[in-house]
Amino acid sequence: MRYLSKLFQPVITIPKNAKIKNTEITCKSQKLLLECGLIRPTGPGLFTILPLARRSLDKLETLIRSCIEAAGGQRMAVPSLTSASLWDKTGRLQEIGPELIKMEDRHGKKYLMAPTHEEAIADLLADVGPLSYKQLPLLLYQIGNKYRDEARPKHGLLRAREFSMMDAYGVHESERCARDVYCAVTEAYNTMFKTLQLPVHRVEAPSGDMGGSLSHEWQLPAPAGEDSVYICSGCAGTSLQGGPCHKCGGETKEVQSIEVGHTFLLGSKYSAALSALCTPSSGPPAPLYMSCYGIGITRLLAASIEALSSDKCLRWPDAIAPYSVCIIGPKEGSREWQTHGIGAISELYQTLKPARPGDVIVDDRHQLTIGKRLMMADRMGYPYIVVIGKAALSNPARYEVYRSCDATASVQLLTTTELLELLSNEDTQRIKINNVA
């Protein structure tokens, strides 16, 4: 059994307007994650991810991987420590300058901690190239930490200096081929956000510095968002610019939002600068056509909490809550405790285990009342809270089942059979972790 009392979860209460060790509290996700013992700042824009948040990230990573691999993605890993000379060749060493974390090694060679890897991937492709058109398209992705020396990191995990990303790079013969992969990744993102049940808007964006001909931002409406999307009241179309909807002419409304992903057709900006070539079906070798795709993993976690939580209570997409079921047993010394003791808890745990393997946690702080623990579990936002209360003494035993995602739902009294049915029938996809055969 997994016991809550064994979890490393340093809960704190933050006074209003407090500063905690270099970090101002400026938004809901930051405050709740700190107070509930899920993250801890170590410096400006730097956070330790504590075990419950790390579990949530595990699930999120597994989901992202499965979606991007369905689109043909192959996982790989490029070093974070990147030669500054590569970025000099594409001009971004100067362009992004102060946002780069730069250093020299013991021999005086210049490096940076990469915020993104277009240069490194183009250099790899040049190194192994020229690639034949027969080997294309490729979709290479990685999951790992990125670095950005933000002038003013803020909003906790929403704008950090070290953060986790999924970044994927498409390698193509031509723009036409790139568009096929672009569509496949778009489909992957749609599946992912649907699984998370998040209303993410895909909005066409100016391609800007990245070069290339097409790009979209993926924006999640949330109060702490630093971006805006304009949603049309008529056709529900979205854009990044205000004014009448360009599709139907309807009125648009500005909504604050958080960018949680992007998709870009890059063209040959990076491949040309770094000589990454393709041997096409006919004609001489030419620079590869590249595309790139990103999901901010730690940011998406915080953004979904920002979008779903109340001021007082954490709420997660069901699929990535740290545990999906929390069992609360009777208080020590109560009538239910005396009748059932600890046995009722382990029996219920064993019953639920096959439906949610590794994903059930027991709040074993039996010295606390059920009410107090229920309040804390609600604040944590476990999707299902199952209480062994008075009705557990009836025959057949019934358990109080609370659904944290739906505050208006009243408590249900369910037998184990009904409870198992509820957990099995849920159409939300669950993400399994810890999976050794």
Add this chain to the structure above:
Amino acid sequence: MRYLSKLFQPVITIPKNAKIKNTEITCKSQKLLLECGLIRPTGPGLFTILPLARRSLDKLETLIRSCIEAAGGQRMAVPSLTSASLWDKTGRLQEIGPELIKMEDRHGKKYLMAPTHEEAIADLLADVGPLSYKQLPLLLYQIGNKYRDEARPKHGLLRAREFSMMDAYGVHESERCARDVYCAVTEAYNTMFKTLQLPVHRVEAPSGDMGGSLSHEWQLPAPAGEDSVYICSGCAGTSLQGGPCHKCGGETKEVQSIEVGHTFLLGSKYSAALSALCTPSSGPPAPLYMSCYGIGITRLLAASIEALSSDKCLRWPDAIAPYSVCIIGPKEGSREWQTHGIGAISELYQTLKPARPGDVIVDDRHQLTIGKRLMMADRMGYPYIVVIGKAALSNPARYEVYRSCDATASVQLLTTTELLELLSNEDTQRIKINNVA
């Protein structure tokens, strides 16, 4: 179906004594991983991990996680970007000085990219402390990249400047409590190396700079090893010093080996320097007792290849080979091809899939002879190579099954039923990845 022709695997042939882009070839694992298209150097001690090697790392990480969590480990993540002042407080900023990758942020604050996290963990414990003895023991672990500015990085992934590690930190009330966790982690390591079927020796080591009273190195004998273990011909006991065996007095023999893991009782060196306190069951608050545990993940991958491979052919622990089964279909235009066509391959793939979900790869380069592809698959070291040859035309169809881990084993001719039985009966544990429910 997963097709070999779609894999990004830039195979190369390295001339003898070659230097490849900043990297001298000095050992077997480095040469084979480069030649077979599994890694690619990007600079001294820096490597891109290509998709097949990344798959192997996924399996290895899953195994390590499952073992350390069985010992009570809770996954978390501390930033790599670490304030230099923390390391100044424990004296290690000066001690390890030139091996640290150091930088300043845009405000002039000094940081380093951490090679290990004793300071960061002790600082976290101080920040959330004092911890009550009731909350202990804790075993916190993470998996991520570490940084070490080696003067002379060499041997590929065996001594890199950016490398992946599992590092775990035990938090205890006393040395006695720490020893219980130390034993549990020792058991976890034993399980892990047994699953990998690697003859790793646990050798008592001087604790040296780390402080504390007990430490062991975990050494894997291999030719490129920079360490040595002394193995007694009498009792098979091992130590790090030569001379007669201190257990039985027998003769010892020196064997080159690679350190793939360590276990340390640290004592209170870090907790005292950083004021990480414990409130004991009686008496005043005192510094926590810490222990630490590490497994070099990329190093263990390379070390196992170093230990198992021949000069010409890659060999992996079965549990972490990139794919466990490779199917080779008939050559285009052959009699078997004309009779069965592509149908026989997908039929066999579908049959084997339940036994090895996501872990079967098809060499679909049908223009090449079976012999040529068999040679390449053997060089890659897929544990099972299944050839659809002449016997596939008999009734019932029989497949040629090669076992790459056992060069002396002759080819077996098996029906699908026999083949499935072979794959299911194997006692080696397999590690599943890509597991969305």
